[in-house]
Amino acid sequence: MLQVRNLHVSIEGQKILRGIDLDVQPGTVHAVMGPNGSGKSTLASVLAGRDGYEIEEGSVTFEGQDLLDMDPEIRAREGVFLAFQYPVEVPGVTTMYFMREAINAVRKHRGQAELSAGEFLKLAREKINPLGMEADMLKRAINEGFSGGEKKRSEIFQMAMLEPKLAVLDETDSGLDIDALKIVADGVNSLRSADRSFVVITHYQRLLNYIVPDYVHVLSDGRIELSGDKNLALELESRGYGWINDEVVPQAAAGV
Amino acid sequence: MPAIADRTDVYLERFNDALARSADEPTWLQERRKRAMERFLQLGVPSLKHEEYKYTDLSALADGQLLFGTRAGGAETALPSYAAGGASDRATGAGPQVLGHVPQGARVQSLAEALLSEPDLVQRYLATIADYEDHALCAVNTAFFSHAVVITAERGAVLDEPIQLVFGDGLRDSLPRVLIVAGRNSSVQVVETYAGSGAYWRNAVTEIYAEENARVDHYRAQVESLDAYHTGRLQASQERDSYVSSFSISFGAAVARNDIGTRLNGSGCECSLDGLYAVRGDQLVDHHTGIDHAMPHCNSHQLYKGVLDDRAKGVFNGKIFVRPDAQKTDAVQSNKNLLLSDDSEVNTKPQLEIDANDVRCTHGATIGQLDSEAAFYLQSRGIGADRARNLLTYAFAADALERIKLAPLKEHFESLLLNRFASQES
Structure with a gap:
């Protein structure tokens, strides 16, 4: 589904990603972990098409197409979703209006009929209730005055509405208490399916108790230094990120 | 600012014709027209050297051709009806089209009708609220307007439905003149819409008199032709405890200049002067507001927002006068602009003159991007x-x-x- 090959990315001349390789098969959940500044959020931003990143080398293909060549809205319509680390407040536009525009843009792109106001509302209610949010939230301006937890749940709601093929969750767990974390994880788990994949970017192992990944990758200084299964996350939790730089990187450099 | 004398010849010629046509008007009105003409000849069409017009080039209006010249015919453009009930049964002679049911307690009349039915009222307020002594464009309108609409609400009349005046194509609508008199405890809503095609100059004046505890909600929706000049003056005069709101929508015209003001003559008055302009291409839109806080315990709010794209220009100048007697004034002014392009620009300037010491006056202006x-x-x-x-x-x-x-x-x-x-x- 997603192939990242030797991806080198810089921001304003500063190298952030130094050769990322990542293969995501349909139906799998990949966790990308790593210390602050390792390039996790850059990877998420580049996949979603945020401005300001220089692709110096490498490629990203999504279902056989060049993802980097697509505008952000085309990526979304093709089925890529980014749950923002810091969801943006947009005063003056209600979540309802926003999501209806979004879902119909996506449906149109996929050759599906647009949803009427009634159909949209029915779907929105279905998707919002399991997240512990009231349908009233739809009438509020996008993320305006939302608590941190509400913003993250709103991201999951949007994901549930748009039904992406590939969802990238950028530190969706950061700042959540355990109850909110469970709600978010349940939201993600309920969307897991044989043809939908997730890239879960997180700083903490805690989330992975609830969203159990098929693969765990450790990003350090712009490279994936180590990949493994869910047990790698547990090891990181007990040993911290320090040993990656102390042991794994020198070994790799020595060709061990 | 002195005018270039020979360029006003057309105005002078036309004025004599206009006077001849309005020979049956009462003497007091003819005197006001003559005085307005005199002032216009002294003032001339404001040039860029005039402090109040330094960003707004009206030199194309100096010779009067756009006002008096023949109009190139075009497709009739119009705004939809915002009033219930479609066309009114009230005709106003050859004046603008009136939309909306005129309810019990209100009158929508032509000037001729109003001069017969309410001569004292017309004499008291027409051309006494909007100042033509110092404002050349208001003087032009006062000297030349051929039709006026007089809207009156009786004491205590509450008009739930708006009255809409439609100013469209055609010479008869070039100089719109409206007088709104809201009697004590009455409430009235008026919408003026402006739309046209081709190149022309429309120069409108509306006067509002709000008696004690009256409420007037006034809207002007301007979507003039992109080749047109639109100048408009809305001036209100408010007695105690009255409320006047004005909303100015300015989307059209090559050059639009709106002067909007109110004078708060009694305590407990409130006014809300707001607007929204959205311009692009080479359009220019200019709002000048003036709120005169003459008495204590009055509130004024102003919110003007603008969106500018391409090479469009915006001007906002907001004057607030707080007179020595106007203690406890609460005046809030805000002008916010969104520039969608690198070449659009806005000149915004608050101008507060405060001669009382126990007041709250705030103002803010922003110019931002998406x-x-x-x-x-x-x-x-x-x-x-x-x-x-x-x-x-x-x-x-x-x-x-x-x-x-x-x-x-x-x-x-x-x-x-x-x-x-x-x-x-x-």
Whole structure:
């Protein structure tokens, strides 16, 4: 589904990603972990098409197409979703209006009929209730005055509405208490399916108790230094990120 | 500012014709017209050297051709009806079309009718509220207007439905003149719409007199031809405990200049002067407001928002006078602008003159650009770049639009704004 090959990315001349390789098969959940500044959020931003990143080398293909060549809205319509680390407040536009525009843009792109106001509302209610949010939230301006937890749940709601093929969750767990974390994880788990994949970017192992990944990758200084299964996350939790730089990187450099 | 004398020849010629045509008008009105003409000849069409017009080039109006010349015919453009009930049974002679049912307690009359039915009232207020001594464009209107609409609400009359005046193509609508007199405890809503085609100059004057505890909600929706000049003056005079709101929508015209003011003559008055302008190409839109706080315990609010694209220019100048007697004045002024292009520009200037010491006056002006992170957020959900831009533009204007209490009017301009800056739909 997603192939990242030797991806080198810089921001304003500063190298952030130094050769990322990542293969995501349909139906799998990949966790990308790593210390602050390792390039996790850059990877998420580049996949979603945020401005300001220089692709110096490498490629990203999504279902056989060049993802980097697509505008952000085309990526979304093709089925890529980014749950923002810091969801943006947009005063003056209600979540309802926003999501209806979004879902119909996506449906149109996929050759599906647009949803009427009634159909949209029915779907929105279905998707919002399991997240512990009231349908009233739809009438509020996008993320305006939302608590941190509400913003993250709103991201999951949007994901549930748009039904992406590939969802990238950028530190969706950061700042959540355990109850909110469970709600978010349940939201993600309920969307897991044989043809939908997730890239879960997180700083903490805690989330992975609830969203159990098929693969765990450790990003350090712009490279994936180590990949493994869910047990790698547990090891990181007990040993911290320090040993990656102390042991794994020198070994790799020595060709061990 | 001295006018170039020979360029006003056309005005002078036309004035003699106009006087001859209005020979049956009462003497007092003819005297006011003559005085206005005298003042206009002294003042001339304001040039860029005039402090109040330094960004707004009206030199094309100096010779009067755009006002008096023959109009190139074009497709009739019009704004929809915002009033219930369609065309009114009230005719106003050859004046503008009147839409909306005129309810019990109100009158919508032509000047000729009003001079017969309410001569004292007309004499008291017509051309006494909007100042033609110091304002050349108001002087032109006063000297030359051929038709006027007089809207009166009886004491205690509450008009639930708006009255809409439609100023369209045609010479008869070049010099709109409206007088609104709201009697004690009455409430009236008036919408003036301006639309046309081709090149012309429309120069409108509306006077509002709000008696004690009266309420007047006034809207002007201007979508003139993009080759037109639109100048308009709205001047209100308020007695104690009265409320006047003005909402100025300015989307059209090559050059639009709106002067909007009110004088708060009694304590406990409130006014809300608001506006929304959205311009592009080489359009220029200029709002000058003036609120005269003459008495204590009055509140004034102003919110003007502007969206400018391409090479469009915006001007805002907001004057607030707080006279020595006007203690406990609460005046709030805000002008916010969104620039969608590198070449658009705004000149905004608050001008506060405060001669009382126990008052609260605040003002703020902002000029900003679209939030690129918000645009990316919308795009990342599948919304096209153009659509995202329009949604954010709409969002920027939303709080100003909220001040339009008239739902059909609000909805119409909401939808115009949502589609205004799209080069292509996604």
